[in-house]
Amino acid sequence: MTETVPFQTNCRACPLRQKPAFRSLEGKELDFISDFKTGELTVEAGATILQEENKTPHLYTILEGWAFRHKALADGRRQLLNFALPGDLVGLQLAVLKDMQHSVTALTDTTLCVFQRDKVWSIFKDHPTLAFSMTWIAAREEQILDGQIISLGQRTALERLSYLILHLYDRAQHVGYAGNQALDAPFSQSHLSDALGITPVHTSRTLRKLQEKELISWSKDQIRVLDRDALEKLASYESISEDPRPLI
Amino acid sequence: MTETVPFQTNCRACPLRQKPAFRSLEGKELDFISDFKTGELTVEAGATILQEENKTPHLYTILEGWAFRHKALADGRRQLLNFALPGDLVGLQLAVLKDMQHSVTALTDTTLCVFQRDKVWSIFKDHPTLAFSMTWIAAREEQILDGQIISLGQRTALERLSYLILHLYDRAQHVGYAGNQALDAPFSQSHLSDALGITPVHTSRTLRKLQEKELISWSKDQIRVLDRDALEKLASYESISEDPRPLI
DNA sequence: CGGACTGTTGATCGGTATCAATGCTCGTGG
DNA sequence: CCACGAGCATTGATACCGATCAACAGTCCG
Known part of the structure; x- marks a missing residue:
């Protein structure tokens, strides 16, 4: 192992x-x-x-x-x-x-x-x-x-998912795991569910809704952020610091 | 001010x-x-x-x-x-x-x-x-x-409330704000609501349910923990460290 | 006494869970 | 090469927890 x-x-x-x-x-x-x-x-x-x-x-x-x-x-x-x-x-x-x-x-x-x-x-x-x-x-x-706490406490499933996608996109981009709208997303829907505090069934439906609105596209192991502005607005997104950070 | x-x-x-x-x-x-x-x-x-x-x-x-x-x-x-x-x-x-x-x-x-x-x-x-x-x-x-995250993501309102009460009781006790089953609770139900991610109406009902089960009693500015064992079980409570902690 | 705020209670609504069935992909072994 | 099974994802039907709306009670304070 x-x-x-x-x-x-x-x-x-x-x-x-x-x-x-x-x-x-x-x-x-x-x-x-x-x-x-x-x-x-x-x-x-x-x-x-x-x-x-x-x-x-x-x-x-x-x-x-x-x-x-x-x-x-x-x-x-x-x-x-x-x-x-x-x-x-x-x-x-x-x-x-x-x-x-x-x-x-x-x-x-x-x-x-x-x-x-x-x-x-x-x-x-x-x-x-x-x-x-x-x-x-x-x-x-x-x-x-x-x-995460304000997400789980206050946002709806759709908002939470949007927030999480943007959050992960930004963090991934900093280390080269995302860019040009595409996030290499090695997680399954059940990982997302566990993060969002919703069931896998509902995660599936919620992802579908974001796709229907053409805000993202979800394909195996990749999420594309199609309309970042709309996602940010929907999620009431606030980014974490973009400054260079210490590495130990 | x-x-x-x-x-x-x-x-x-x-x-x-x-x-x-x-x-x-x-x-x-x-x-x-x-x-x-x-x-x-x-x-x-x-x-x-x-x-x-x-x-x-x-x-x-x-x-x-x-x-x-x-x-x-x-x-x-x-x-x-x-x-x-x-x-x-x-x-x-x-x-x-x-x-x-x-x-x-x-x-x-x-x-x-x-x-x-x-x-x-x-x-x-x-x-x-x-x-x-x-x-x-x-x-x-x-x-x-x-x-808090696992509470908001996984616990029901009743479990969340039980968890929060125990958590606050323990923290308050360490600094002398609780003891002998009684927690000096200077917060309103709307503060609890904001912490639990539920509405004030539901907080009221949930508090009532805990009282009906005789696990706590809630009076103005005071919460009494009547049946700690049952609360811990209900909340799946895990206490944070009891060791002396640093103070700055 | 009156008003503001907090808490209570009831009725109804809605978002998400749950249950269930089906399809899909992929790795494995016959 | 195909059959099979195991996960994962999708979709529909129904159930339930907690939200919302609304009215009212209790308390505090000016």
């Missing part, structure tokens, strides 16, 4: 860091990161990266692929909390709170940078820039979750 | 810090905090502490009272994102992301410690313990928001 590959991306030549979406990093911090990273983990689509009960003491950054955080109630109802894309930190709650109340699953085949959790403290002790980045990343996650 | 009071709580004698719910702090960090705090702000119930558009560059900690973070859609639909109780940081997103997409309003008369935002960086540069605390606090907020 999972395997550690011998070939690893050197942090100094990290392909993510080159992207304009991310802040550049100076020598000392970059050296630390290189040392902080102990390896890479490649998992197949569907594999569990972190599980609620199982306290693997790891902190990861996604290097390539899609994953998602999710949580279940005792009777099995599941809710997708957030997606994770390249550059997103995975396992922060576990690393700092020493407790995690959600699981993380790979959506596509995914490669993660593995960090030594026992060195987390030296980030704070010796690398204020990186420490600030940790807080920054956590605050950004909060902002995304705030958006 | 708002006023700065001359009498201020000295951080070294902070009444919150005495409570077992919070971690104690050593000399150097405590000195810094004392210096970091520039004043206190006391606002009346209903006053706006931070507003989405208005970028007051302030970071606060609640010293006394209840507040809440909230967010609205373009057409006026409102969603309460989270409550804030003594010891909770307010304005973190603004402080680190320099962008805030929600507002914060006082629920009761509230006193806040005001920090100098331009000294935020020195937390990271010179006080790793406090820097870690910032990240810790942000991660805890994430955890709470995760809980």
